[in-house]
Amino acid sequence: MTLRRSRHNNPRPNIYAIILAGGSGVRFWPLSRESSPKQMLQIVGGDTLLRQTIQRINGFVPPENIWIVTTEDKAQDIRFHIESLRSIAEKIQFIKEPSGRNTAPAIGLTAIYLHRLSPESVMVVMPSDHAIPEKENFLSDLELAIQGAKKNYLITFGIKPSRPETGYGYIKANRSSKTEVKGLLKVKCFVEKPDLETAKTYLSDDSYFWNSGIFVWKTSKILSEIEKHLPSLYKTLREIEGLLFSDLNVRNDPNILNRFKDRYSCLENISIDYGIMERSHKTLMVPATFQWSDLGSWSALDEMIVKDDGGNILRGNTIDIGSQDSIIFAGERLIATLGLKDMVVVDTPDATLVTPKKRAQEVRKIVEVLKRSGREEHLIHKTVERPWGSYTVLEKGQGYKIKRVVIKPKAKLSLQLHKRRSEHWVVVAGEARVTKEDQTYLVRTNESTYIPKQTRHRLENPADAPLQIIEVQNGDYLEEDDIERFDDDYGRLTNDQ
Amino acid sequence: MTLRRSRHNNPRPNIYAIILAGGSGVRFWPLSRESSPKQMLQIVGGDTLLRQTIQRINGFVPPENIWIVTTEDKAQDIRFHIESLRSIAEKIQFIKEPSGRNTAPAIGLTAIYLHRLSPESVMVVMPSDHAIPEKENFLSDLELAIQGAKKNYLITFGIKPSRPETGYGYIKANRSSKTEVKGLLKVKCFVEKPDLETAKTYLSDDSYFWNSGIFVWKTSKILSEIEKHLPSLYKTLREIEGLLFSDLNVRNDPNILNRFKDRYSCLENISIDYGIMERSHKTLMVPATFQWSDLGSWSALDEMIVKDDGGNILRGNTIDIGSQDSIIFAGERLIATLGLKDMVVVDTPDATLVTPKKRAQEVRKIVEVLKRSGREEHLIHKTVERPWGSYTVLEKGQGYKIKRVVIKPKAKLSLQLHKRRSEHWVVVAGEARVTKEDQTYLVRTNESTYIPKQTRHRLENPADAPLQIIEVQNGDYLEEDDIERFDDDYGRLTNDQ
Numbered sequence: 001m002t003l004r005r006s007r008h009n010n011p012r013p014n015i016y017a018i019i020l021a022g023g024s025g026v027r028f029w030p031l032s033r034e035s036s037p038k039q040m041l042q043i044v045g046g047d048t049l050l051r052q053t054i055q056r057i058n059g060f061v062p063p064e065n066i067w068i069v070t071t072e073d074k075a076q077d078i079r080f081h082i083e084s085l086r087s088i089a090e091k092i093q094f095i096k097e098p099s100g101r102n103t104a105p106a107i108g109l110t111a112i113y114l115h116r117l118s119p120e121s122v123m124v125v126m127p128s129d130h131a132i133p134e135k136e137n138f139l140s141d142l143e144l145a146i147q148g149a150k151k152n153y154l155i156t157f158g159i160k161p162s163r164p165e166t167g168y169g170y171i172k173a174n175r176s177s178k179t180e181v182k183g184l185l186k187v188k189c190f191v192e193k194p195d196l197e198t199a200k201t202y203l204s205d206d207s208y209f210w211n212s213g214i215f216v217w218k219t220s221k222i223l224s225e226i227e228k229h230l231p232s233l234y235k236t237l238r239e240i241e242g243l244l245f246s247d248l249n250v251r252n253d254p255n256i257l258n259r260f261k262d263r264y265s266c267l268e269n270i271s272i273d274y275g276i277m278e279r280s281h282k283t284l285m286v287p288a289t290f291q292w293s294d295l296g297s298w299s300a301l302d303e304m305i306v307k308d309d310g311g312n313i314l315r316g317n318t319i320d321i322g323s324q325d326s327i328i329f330a331g332e333r334l335i336a337t338l339g340l341k342d343m344v345v346v347d348t349p350d351a352t353l354v355t356p357k358k359r360a361q362e363v364r365k366i367v368e369v370l371k372r373s374g375r376e377e378h379l380i381h382k383t384v385e386r387p388w389g390s391y392t393v394l395e396k397g398q399g400y401k402i403k404r405v406v407i408k409p410k411a412k413l414s415l416q417l418h419k420r421r422s423e424h425w426v427v428v429a430g431e432a433r434v435t436k437e438d439q440t441y442l443v444r445t446n447e448s449t450y451i452p453k454q455t456r457h458r459l460e461n462p463a464d465a466p467l468q469i470i471e472v473q474n475g476d477y478l479e480e481d482d483i484e485r486f487d488d489d490y491g492r493l494t495n496d497q
Numbered sequence: 498m499t500l501r502r503s504r505h506n507n508p509r510p511n512i513y514a515i516i517l518a519g520g521s522g523v524r525f526w527p528l529s530r531e532s533s534p535k536q537m538l539q540i541v542g543g544d545t546l547l548r549q550t551i552q553r554i555n556g557f558v559p560p561e562n563i564w565i566v567t568t569e570d571k572a573q574d575i576r577f578h579i580e581s582l583r584s585i586a587e588k589i590q591f592i593k594e595p596s597g598r599n600t601a602p603a604i605g606l607t608a609i610y611l612h613r614l615s616p617e618s619v620m621v622v623m624p625s626d627h628a629i630p631e632k633e634n635f636l637s638d639l640e641l642a643i644q645g646a647k648k649n650y651l652i653t654f655g656i657k658p659s660r661p662e663t664g665y666g667y668i669k670a671n672r673s674s675k676t677e678v679k680g681l682l683k684v685k686c687f688v689e690k691p692d693l694e695t696a697k698t699y700l701s702d703d704s705y706f707w708n709s710g711i712f713v714w715k716t717s718k719i720l721s722e723i724e725k726h727l728p729s730l731y732k733t734l735r736e737i738e739g740l741l742f743s744d745l746n747v748r749n750d751p752n753i754l755n756r757f758k759d760r761y762s763c764l765e766n767i768s769i770d771y772g773i774m775e776r777s778h779k780t781l782m783v784p785a786t787f788q789w790s791d792l793g794s795w796s797a798l799d800e801m802i803v804k805d806d807g808g809n810i811l812r813g814n815t816i817d818i819g820s821q822d823s824i825i826f827a828g829e830r831l832i833a834t835l836g837l838k839d840m841v842v843v844d845t846p847d848a849t850l851v852t853p854k855k856r857a858q859e860v861r862k863i864v865e866v867l868k869r870s871g872r873e874e875h876l877i878h879k880t881v882e883r884p885w886g887s888y889t890v891l892e893k894g895q896g897y898k899i900k901r902v903v904i905k906p907k908a909k910l911s912l913q914l915h916k917r918r919s920e921h922w923v924v925v926a927g928e929a930r931v932t933k934e935d936q937t938y939l940v941r942t943n944e945s946t947y948i949p950k951q952t953r954h955r956l957e958n959p960a961d962a963p964l965q966i967i968e969v970q971n972g973d974y975l976e977e978d979d980i981e982r983f984d985d986d987y988g989r990l991t992n993d994q
Contacts, residue, residue: 030833321862334848334874336527336863339856347849351831352842354851359836365818366833377831394891394899399942400925402891402899402967424945426921426969428897445896446971448921448947470899470969472923474943 011062014121015146016219018110019053021070021078021128022100026367026378027297027360030351031329035380037074039129040081043295044304050078050128051085054092056135057124060142063091067114068128069106072096076492080387098261104275105267108226108237115219116245122149123222125215125272130294131304137290145216145286147181153284154225155216156187156277158209159292162303164199167296167361169211169273173285187283190273209285211273212292222276229279230270236263297361298344301327316347327357349382349392387490388413389466401478405459407432407467412460414488421475421482423451425459430467433460456486508559511618512643513716515607516550518567518575518625519597523864523875524794524857527848528826532877534571536626537578540792541801547575547625548582551589553632554621557639560588564611565625566603569593573989577884595758601772602764605723605734612716613742619646620719622712622769627791628801634787642713642783644678650781651722652713653684653774655706656789659800661696664793664858666708666770670782684780687770706782708770709789719773726776730765737761794858795841795850798824813844824854846879846889884987885910886963898975902956904929904964909957911985918972918979920948922956927964930957953983 025038032038039050047055054066066088070078075096082089095110107125114121124142132138145155158171169192173185190211194202202208217225227234240263243256268275277283293304302325305313312323316330323340330347337345344360346353353363370378383392388411394402407413407430415435425432426448434443435458436451442462443449451457453475461467475482485492522535529535536547544552551563563585567575572593579586592607604622611618621639629635642652655668666689670682687708691699699705714722724731737760740753765772774780790801799822802810809820813827820837827844834842841857843850850860867875880889885908891899904910904927912932922929923945931940932955933948939959940946948954950972958964972979982989 030831319863319866321859321866322856333846334527334872336848336850336860338850338852338859338863340851340853343851345849345851349830351833352844352849353833353835354837354840354842355835356837359819362818362835363833366816366835369816369818375831395901397901397925397965400967404892404894422943424921424923426971428894428969428971446919448945448969450945468894470897472925472945472967472969474923474925 011059011065012146013062013065014118015061016065016067016114016118016121016123017057017061018095018107018114018123018125019050019057019066019068019128020103020106020125021050021068022074022097022106023127023129025129026364028295029363029367029378030348030353031346033377033379033381035077035384037129038295040078044131044293044301045133048081049131049295051082052132053126053128053130054082054085054088056132056138057126058088060139061124063088064093066091067093067095067110069095069097069110071100072098077385080385083387098264101264101267102269103272104226104230104233104270105237105264107222107272108230108233108267109240109264111219111223111226112237112241112244115223116241119220121219122146123215123217123219125217127213127294130213130292132290132292133304134290137288141286141288141290142216144181144183148179148184148284148286149216149218149221151180152218152221153180153184153282154221154277154280155184156283156285157212157214157288157292158185158285159212159288161199161203161208161210164196164203165210166193166196166199167300168294169193170202171209171211171285173207173209173287175207179284181284183286184284185287187285190278209287210292212288213273213294215272215277221282225276225280225282230268230275233268233270233275236267239263297363298327298329298346298355299357299360302357325357351377387411389461391471394470396478399474399476401473403471403473405469405471407459407461407469409461409464409466412489413458414490414492415456415458415486417456417484417486418453418475418482419484420453420477421473422453423457424472424474425449425451426470426472428468428470430461430465431463432467432469433462434458435460458487508556508562509643510559510562511615512558513562513564513611513615513618513620514554514558515592515604515611515620515622516547516554516563516565516625517600517603517622518547518565519571519594519603520624520626522626523861525792526860526864526875527845527850528843530874530876530878532574532881534626535792537575541628541790541798542630545578546628546792548579549629550623550625550627551579551582551585553629553635554623555585557636558621560585561590563588564590564592564607566592566594566607568597569595574882577882580884595761598761598764599766600769601723601727601730601767602734602761604719604769605727605730605764606737606761608716608720608723609734609738609741612720613738616717618716619643620712620714620716622714624710624791627710627789629787629789630801631787634785638783638785638787639713641678641680645676645681645781645783646713646715646718648677649715649718650677650681650779651718651774651777652681653780653782654709654711654785654789655682655782656709656785658696658700658705658707661693661700662707663690663693663696664797665791666690667699668706668708668782670704670706670784672704676781678781680783681781682784684782687775706784707789709785710770710791712769712774718779722773722777722779727765727767727772730767730772733760733764794860795824795826795843795852796854796857799854822854848874884908886958888968891967893975896971896973898970900968900970902966902968904956904958904966906958906961906963909986910955911980911987911989912953912955912983914953914981914983915950915972915979916981917950917974918970919950920954921969921971922946922948923967923969925965925967927958927962928960929964929966930959931955932957955984 025032028038042048148155172188311325313327318330320337326340326343328345342357367378389407391403391405432443522529525535645652669685808822810824815827817834823837823840825842839854864875886904888900888902929940
C-alpha cells in the first residue's frame with residue numbers, strides 16, 4: 001500500500017486528465033436537475049461524483065493538468081461546485097463547449113487545445129459521473145494504460161461483468177494473442193447492448209467486458225485517428241484551431257467567438273466510441289481490476305451501495321415496514337414505505353418519483369413531460385447553490401415569495417436592485433451587514449430590515465459564522481431575472497442571482 | 498323524485514340522528530392525523546365525510562335532533578369543522594365521551610341523555626366516516642327501519658355484496674320467514690370477517706349481507722337490551738345518570754365531572770355489534786338499496802371513485818406514465834409515477850406514503866412506529882384549521898419557525914402573549930389590525946411589524962377579504978403551548994392556538 005501510494009505521489013507532468021462533465025443526467029431526476037446534473041450529486045461515496053473523479057486522479061497528475069470539459073452554460077455552476085476542493089480548484093482548467101455535441105467533438109476540441117500546449121501529451125479521458133470506489137486499483141490500471149498509449153495505441157478499460165447486464169455495451173477481447181504491453185488485451189470488436197439471453201452467454205465467456213468509457217491515448221494519436229475516421233470533424237476542428245489561435249486576443253473578440261460557436265454547433269453529433277473506437281485498428285484494452293458503475297439509472301445503485309437485511313437502500317428520513325430490494329431516497333420530509341418490492345422512491349422538496357426498479361431508466365420520459373408542459377421541476381431545485389452560499393424557495397404565493405438565504409462567513413451578495421419587488425429580511429441566525437443606498441448598518445438575530453423596490457442594496461456576512469435570513473418578497477413580478485447588478489465579488493453582472 | 502323529497506321535508510321531531518365521530522382513522526394516514534381524523538377528510542364526494550353524513554340526515558330530522566358523539570379532546574375541532582354548515586351547525590348537539598371506550602358505552606351514554614329528554618324517541622345511529630352517495634335511497638330505507646324500530650326491534654342495515662370482500666363482517670338473513678314489517682328481514686346470525694373462499698360462497702348466496710354498522714332503535718329498547726346483555730355496563734350507565742342529572746349545576750362541578758370521567762373510563766371496551774346485536778333476539782335487517790363503503794383503507798376508494806382508463810385514481814399535482822390500478826393522492830408538490838401496478842401513493846406536505854394496495858390496511862403500523870418514536874407526523878398536519886382561519890408551518894429551524902397565517906374576514910385571534918418567542922409579521926395580502934400592548938395600528942400589504950416576547954398582542958382582520966401574513970418566530974422555545982390568552986372570541990383560554 002505504502003509502495004503504491006509513493007508510486008502515485010510524483011505527478012506526471014505530461015499526463016492530462018480530461019474530465020467530461022457536460023451531461024445532464026436526467027435519469028436521476030428528481031435528484032438531478034438541469035442545474036444540478038448527476039455529476040454534481042452525492043449518490044454513492046462520500047462526495048459528489050465529479051469531486052470524487054477529480055480526487056481520484058489528483059496527485060497522479062498535477063492539478064493544473066486536470067481539465068474539465070463542459071458546456072458554456074454549465075461551466076460557472078461547476079466552477080462554484082468544485083470550489084470546496086480549495087487550492088486544487090483554482091488550478092483546474094475548463095474547456096467550454098459552446099453547446100453539447102457528444103463526446104467525439106468535445107474530445108477533439110480538447111485535443112486541439114492540448115496539442116498546442118503539449119504535442120507529446122497523453123490524455124486520460126474520464127466521465128465525471130461514474131462510480132469507481134477503488135482508487136488504488138484504478139491508478140495501477142491507469143499506469144498500464146499509459147504504457148500502451150505511449151506506444152501509440154488507443155486504450156480502453158474493460159470491466160469484468162458480474163451479472164448479465166443489458167444496459168451496457170460490451171468489448172470482446174482476444175485473450176490468446178499477445179500485445180506489446182504485458183497485461184493489455186487486443187480488442188476484437190465492440191458489441192452493442194445485448195438482450196438478456198446474449199448477456200448471459202457473455203457472462204460465462206471470459207473474453208467479454210463492459211465498455212467503461214474511460215480512454216487513454218496520446219493527443220497526437222487521437223487527432224490522427226479523428227483525421228482518419230472522422231475526416232469532416234477533423235477538418236472543422238482544424239478550422240476552429242485556426243480561429244482560436246490566430247490571434248492572442250481572440251478570447252475577447254466577439255466576432256471570432258461567434259464563428260467558433262457556429263462551427264462547433266454544426267459538428268457531427270457522434271460519440272467517441274462509435275466514431276473512433278469501433279473503427280480504429282489501434283485499440284487495446286486494460287482488463288480493469290477495479291469495481292465500476294456508470295450509474296445509468298436509480299437501479300444501478302444496487303451494485304454500489306451496501307443494503308440492509310431486506311435488500312433495501314434507505315437514505316434520509318424514512319420509515320419502512322417490510323419492504324424488499326427497494327431504493328428509498330428521502331430528504332427531510334418523512335417517506336413511509338410499507339411492503340414494497342423492487343421499487344424506487346426518491347423524494348425532493350418539490351417533487352417525488354415512484355417507480356418499479358425495472359422502469360427506472362424511463363424516468364427521462366417524465367422529464368420530457370415536464371419540459372413540454374413548461375414546468376420547472378426538471379430545471380432547478382428548491383435549494384440553489386451560489387458562490388456566496390445558497391437560497392431555498394420555501395413558498396411562492398400570489399404576490400409574495402419566501403426564501404431562506406444562507407450566506408457563508410465573510411461572503412457577500414452583489415450590490416443589486418430589483419425593479420418590481422421589495423424585500424423584508426428577518427435575520428434568524430448570525431449577523432448581517434446591510435447596504436441600502438448610502439446607508440450601511442448591522443442587522444442582528446431577531447432583527448429585521450426592509451428593502452423597498454428600486455433600491456440599491458447589498459447583503460453581507462461580516463462574521464465568522466454562517467448568516468441565515470428569511471426573505472419575504474412582495475411584488476407583482478418575483479422571478480430571479482428582476483435583478484440589476486452594480487458590483488459583484490464573483491464577476492456576475494448579468495441577470496443571475 | 499319530487500314526491501320522495503316532499504316525503505322527507507317534514508322533519509320528524511322524535512327521531513334523533515346519533516353520529517359517531519370518535520374515530521381516529523389512522524388507516525388514512527398520512528392524510529388523516531389525530532387532529533384531522535378520517536371523518537374530517539374529503540376523500541370521496543364533494544365534502545368531508547362528517548359533513549356529508551350530517552347533510553344526508555338533515556331535513557329528515559330537525560338539526561337540533563342531530564347529535565354528534567365524540568371524545569372530549571376531539572369535540573372542539575369537530576365544532577370548528579362543522580361551522581361551515583352555518584345555521585345547522587349551531588343547533589347540532591354534542592355528547593362528549595371523557596375518553597374513547599368503543600361503541601357500546603358511547604351509544605349507552607347517548608341513550609341515557611336522550612331517554613331523559615324524550616323517552617319515546619328513536620335513535621338512528623350512524624358512523625361519521627362512511628360513504629353513502631345515494632341519499633334518497635338511504636332515506637327510503639331509513640323510513641322502513643323506523644317502522645321496525647317502532648315495533649321494538651333493533652334494526653340494522655345489510656348491504657348486498659358486490660365482491661368477495663374479506664374486510665367486512667357479514668349478516669346472514671332469513672329470506673323465507675316473514676316479519677312484522679314488510680321489507681325487513683329476520684337476522685339469522687352475524688358472521689365474522691370471512692376468508693376469501695368463504696367470501697366467494699357468500700357472494701353467490703343471496704342471504705348474506707355486509708354489516709354496515711348503521712342501526713335504528715327506540716332509545717328505551719336499546720337501554721333494555723343493554724340491561725339484558727351487558728348488565729354491568731347498564732349498571733354503571735345508571736350510576737352515571739345519577740351523577741349527571743342529580744343536580745342542575747352538575748356541568749360546572751369538577752368533582753362530579755371527575756367522578757363521571759372515572760366511571761366512564763372503566764366501562765367495558767366493547768362494540769355495540771358484539772355486545773348487543775349478536776346477542777339480541779330482537780334484530781331485523783333492512784336489505785339496503787344504497788351503495789355503501791366503510792372506507793376502511795386507501796384501497797377502499799376503488800369502489801367509490803371513478804377511475805381513468807388505466808384504472809387509476811389520480812388527485813392533485815401528478816404526472817403518471819403507464820401506471821395501472823393505482824391510487825395517487827398528491828397535493829401541491831409534484832408526484833411523478835411511472836409504471837406502477839396496484840399501488841397507493843399519498844403525499845402531504847410533511848409525509849408521503851408508498852405501499853401496494855393489498856398492504857394498505859397495515860398503514861396503522863407506520864402510525865404506531867411514529868408514536869413510539871415520539872414524532873409528530875401522525876398528530877397534526879402542517880396546515881392547522883382554526884376558528885379564525887388557519888396556519889401552516891412552512892419551516893422549523895434552529896431558533897426560528899416560519900408560518901403562513903390566514904385570517905378570515907372580520908375574524909381575530911386571541912389577545913395573547915408568548916414568554917419565549919418574538920414574532921415578525923409581514924403582511925402579504927390584505928390588511929391587519931394589530932394590537933401591541935396599548936397601541937392599535939394597521940399593517941398593510943408589504944408592510945411589517947414586530948412583536949417582542951412578553952408583549953400582549955392581537956392580530957385581527959378588519960377587512961372583507963382574507964388577510965395573509967408571514968410570521969417569522971424567533972426564540973429558544975417555539976412550541977404552540979407557549980401562549981397565554983387574555984381574551985378570545987372562541988372561548989379558548991387554555992394553551993392552544
